[in-house]
Amino acid sequence: MAENSGKGILIVCDGLGDLREKGKTPLQAAKTPNMDRLAEHGACGLMHTIGRGIIPGSDTAHLQLFGYSTEKYYTGRGTFEALGVGIELEEGDVAFRCNFATVDEKMKILDRRAGRISTSFAKKLEQDFQNIEIDGAKVIFKASVEHRGALVLRGKGLSHKVGDTDPHSLTRLLVSKPLEGTPEAKKTAKILNEFTKLSHEKLNSNPLNEGRELPANILLSRGPGIFSKAPPMEEKFGIRSACVAGGALYKGVAKFVGMDILKVKGATGAKDTDLNSKADAVVSALNEYDFVFLHIKATDSFSHDGDFGGKKKFIEKIDSEVLPKLMETGANIMITGDHTTPCRIGDHSSHPTPFLMNGELVRHDDIKKFDEFSCANGSLGHLFGKDVMNMMVSLMGKAHIYGA
Amino acid sequence: MAENSGKGILIVCDGLGDLREKGKTPLQAAKTPNMDRLAEHGACGLMHTIGRGIIPGSDTAHLQLFGYSTEKYYTGRGTFEALGVGIELEEGDVAFRCNFATVDEKMKILDRRAGRISTSFAKKLEQDFQNIEIDGAKVIFKASVEHRGALVLRGKGLSHKVGDTDPHSLTRLLVSKPLEGTPEAKKTAKILNEFTKLSHEKLNSNPLNEGRELPANILLSRGPGIFSKAPPMEEKFGIRSACVAGGALYKGVAKFVGMDILKVKGATGAKDTDLNSKADAVVSALNEYDFVFLHIKATDSFSHDGDFGGKKKFIEKIDSEVLPKLMETGANIMITGDHTTPCRIGDHSSHPTPFLMNGELVRHDDIKKFDEFSCANGSLGHLFGKDVMNMMVSLMGKAHIYGA
Numbered sequence: 095m096a097e098n099s100g101k102g103i104l105i106v107c108d109g110l111g112d113l114r115e116k117g118k119t120p121l122q123a124a125k126t127p128n129m130d131r132l133a134e135h136g137a138c139g140l141m142h143t144i145g146r147g148i149i150p151g152s153d154t155a156h157l158q159l160f161g162y163s164t165e166k167y168y169t170g171r172g173t174f175e176a177l178g179v180g181i182e183l184e185e186g187d188v189a190f191r192c193n194f195a196t197v198d199e200k201m202k203i204l205d206r207r208a209g210r211i212s213t214s215f216a217k218k219l220e221q222d223f224q225n226i227e228i229d230g231a232k233v234i235f236k237a238s239v240e241h242r243g244a245l246v247l248r249g250k251g252l253s254h255k256v257g258d259t260d261p262h263s264l265t266r267l268l269v270s271k272p273l274e275g276t277p278e279a280k281k282t283a284k285i286l287n288e289f290t291k292l293s294h295e296k297l298n299s300n301p302l303n304e305g306r307e308l309p310a311n312i313l314l315s316r317g318p319g320i321f322s323k324a325p326p327m328e329e330k331f332g333i334r335s336a337c338v339a340g341g342a343l344y345k346g347v348a349k350f351v352g353m354d355i356l357k358v359k360g361a362t363g364a365k366d367t368d369l370n371s372k373a374d375a376v377v378s379a380l381n382e383y384d385f386v387f388l389h390i391k392a393t394d395s396f397s398h399d400g401d402f403g404g405k406k407k408f409i410e411k412i413d414s415e416v417l418p419k420l421m422e423t424g425a426n427i428m429i430t431g432d433h434t435t436p437c438r439i440g441d442h443s444s445h446p447t448p449f450l451m452n453g454e455l456v457r458h459d460d461i462k463k464f465d466e467f468s469c470a471n472g473s474l475g476h477l478f479g480k481d482v483m484n485m486m487v488s489l490m491g492k493a494h495i496y497g498a
Numbered sequence: 499m500a501e502n503s504g505k506g507i508l509i510v511c512d513g514l515g516d517l518r519e520k521g522k523t524p525l526q527a528a529k530t531p532n533m534d535r536l537a538e539h540g541a542c543g544l545m546h547t548i549g550r551g552i553i554p555g556s557d558t559a560h561l562q563l564f565g566y567s568t569e570k571y572y573t574g575r576g577t578f579e580a581l582g583v584g585i586e587l588e589e590g591d592v593a594f595r596c597n598f599a600t601v602d603e604k605m606k607i608l609d610r611r612a613g614r615i616s617t618s619f620a621k622k623l624e625q626d627f628q629n630i631e632i633d634g635a636k637v638i639f640k641a642s643v644e645h646r647g648a649l650v651l652r653g654k655g656l657s658h659k660v661g662d663t664d665p666h667s668l669t670r671l672l673v674s675k676p677l678e679g680t681p682e683a684k685k686t687a688k689i690l691n692e693f694t695k696l697s698h699e700k701l702n703s704n705p706l707n708e709g710r711e712l713p714a715n716i717l718l719s720r721g722p723g724i725f726s727k728a729p730p731m732e733e734k735f736g737i738r739s740a741c742v743a744g745g746a747l748y749k750g751v752a753k754f755v756g757m758d759i760l761k762v763k764g765a766t767g768a769k770d771t772d773l774n775s776k777a778d779a780v781v782s783a784l785n786e787y788d789f790v791f792l793h794i795k796a797t798d799s800f801s802h803d804g805d806f807g808g809k810k811k812f813i814e815k816i817d818s819e820v821l822p823k824l825m826e827t828g829a830n831i832m833i834t835g836d837h838t839t840p841c842r843i844g845d846h847s848s849h850p851t852p853f854l855m856n857g858e859l860v861r862h863d864d865i866k867k868f869d870e871f872s873c874a875n876g877s878l879g880h881l882f883g884k885d886v887m888n889m890m891v892s893l894m895g896k897a898h899i900y901g902a
Contacts, residue, residue, distance in 0.1 A: 455847070476879070477880075488848040497568065498555045498556070
């Protein structure tokens with residue numbers, strides 16, 4: 095057996111799948127000799143991350159891909175954002191995604207991103223939110239990238255069944271309401287509303303905002319989730335695993351399942367990400383870990399922008415900058431997306447995503463190209479996100495017999 | 499409709515699936531005109547006995563194939579071994595697989611098989627274990643083939659959550675420990691330890707062992723399961739069913755689901771089994787039963803020994819000795835494995851197993867060869883073990899509409 099034949103790399107090109115435009119999908123139009131070589135000596139199929147006809151979110155998609163049932167473990171995105179920005183969550187913490195925004199004196203939103211403030215400016219504003227306690231609950235806020243951040247409420251008797259304060263449009267700030275009749279939901283909504291008011295008081299009087307046309311004068315919250323510990327991958331699959339990703343959410347889900355999050359220079363989670371640096375990080379991680387998850391975001395960003403040509407070129411970049419390095423390692427490799435994002439829709443869709451796996455124990459088929467249509471004829475047929483890690487651990491020779 | 503078109507035969511060639519060596523799997527390399535004819539006039543697919551990426555055990559695989567969820571019905575292999583050697587189990591019985599072994603005076607294992615004693619010798623030693631009761635629990639031991647046997651503890655308040663006494667290696671005998679903090683587990687571990695000690699006292703002083711270099715002087719136990727009755731196949735599927743098998747385990751699972759176990763001369767569950775005799779037994783069973791399960795073990799044994807050529811030849815033997823007789827009956831026929839056992843791994847793997855079905859109601863496809871790669875293009879796609887009996891009962895015209 096080759097060196098690293100007991101190791102595995104899962105490459106998720108976010109929003110990879112697409113629909114045809116002028117007869118081809120971006121993946122079909124792209125020149126991808128390395129992906130095609132992996133397909134030729136591997137096996138292909140189409141993957142439904144959650145289920146047929148279900149449009150995956152980025153959070154739910156990754157949970158399923160890592161083998162963690164969303165029904166059991168998903169309560170809301172806030173949890174993963176908070177973990178992703180580096181907050182250590184405790185059992186029962188309620189977490190939200192946040193935006194710095196601009197409101198007028200009547201609490202009408204003028205800009206949901208406060209003029210898309212810089213990351214460094216947001217970090218300075220974050221100082222306003224130290225040592226806050228409301229109604230016995232500890233309040234933790236951490237800024238992440240640009241106007242984004244995460245808010246955590248920690249205390250006894252909290253609930254994630256509360257409404258957003260973010261109206262998702264340029265209307266009046268919402269008052270968070272309990273979404274169920276429990277004292278926990280009522281208490282949490284009250285705390286969130288008080289915190290939102292406090293954020294306005296503090297930010298509006300913060301000298302850093304002086305003179306700004308769109309002052310970052312409030313924190314909007316959405317996507318509450320309640321944290322509950324999951325068994326780490328090491329326990330569930332018996333493998334040591336690491337994550338190479340730019341975006342906070344992907345790091346957050348990886349953290350949730352117990353992966354070590356590697357710091358990678360130039361991994362921005364954006365179109366300008368340093369793919370070479372990420373590939374190097376994966377290769378060197380194989381010395382220490384059994385399994386490495388590599389997340390590449392830009393394929394999805396181009397899709398959201400409806401940029402077919404950009405997506406095609408970026409796929410070619412992945413093929414030429416990332417794959418040769420990873421293929422040299424001799425590790426088992428899987429390539430897929432977390433979902434399909436067709437450029438002409440500009441949003442996630444439920445179409446299955448192309449999937450390939452390559453490794454010494456793969457029973458390879460006669461598919462020679464990696465794309466949505468070749469994969470439809472692959473020997474793996476239609477698989478589901480929940481299968482992926484079981485298949486990977488099997489390929490790595492680290493699965494145990496179920497039964498005797 | 500032909501005679502027997504309402505009847506069904508499920509042929510399980512144990513460990514049938516494989517990987518390519520020099521470009522072909524044993525099933526591809528074998529000349530199998532009858533299997534190919536069944537495929538040509540039938541439909542093919544790939545079957546995951548438990549789930550994608552899950553390596554099936556022999557016990558769990560057969561439970562699923564018979565339509566009995568392992569989550570609901572599987573607690574451990576001991577149950578099926580005990581049923582297989584002919585012990586009538588009662589609700590709450592805790593059963594173990596046993597080995598006659600050799601220990602020295604310090605309880606260190608010298609041979610886990612006591613020099614692989616003969617079946618007849620073991621039958622004589624079995625006499626040492628009549629009418630034993632420990633702590634109010636009745637103890638039943640029955641020898642099966644060579645050094646193997648099954649142990650049953652019967653009484654109130656027992657648990658299968660106890661550790662093995664068999665260390666699975668040439669080290670010191672293990673003391674069984676309760677695996678949970680319940681009084682039931684503590685009590686059962688205590689009884690098992692006392693029985694193990696007793697087995698040593700009795701066997702060590704048994705004159706039959708005198709002069710043997712490796713005396714069969716202890717019973718090692720492993721794989722505890724607790725028995726709980728399942729609804730028989732006749733109730734679940736409305737069919738009368740019979741089992742033609744050599745190995746105790748397969749008979750045990752068949753018995754568990756309420757099949758009648760047919761006595762077949764020359765069915766050894768080994769490479770020397772009499773395939774003609776087994777085929778005759780299936781044909782004659784069709785007079786009395788709706789459904790016959792035929793288990794053939796040797797394909798798996800050759801795989802475990804890494805004997806590609808032996809596996810290939812044995813597949814050809816199945817094709818020429820078993821199939822013509824069964825095909826003449828006009829019954830619906832399914833052929834598959836319980837799992838894949840690649841010769842080059844020498845153990846079970848999670849690769850799906852080739853599956854074919856043939857019968858008057860089969861919507862046949864254009865697959866003309868029965869092997870892992872042709873089946874990947876079959877019209878049945880990827881199916882699961884749990885589907886098999888429902889499909890069979892449907893083919894037999896004995897399924898009922900679900901709903902109205």
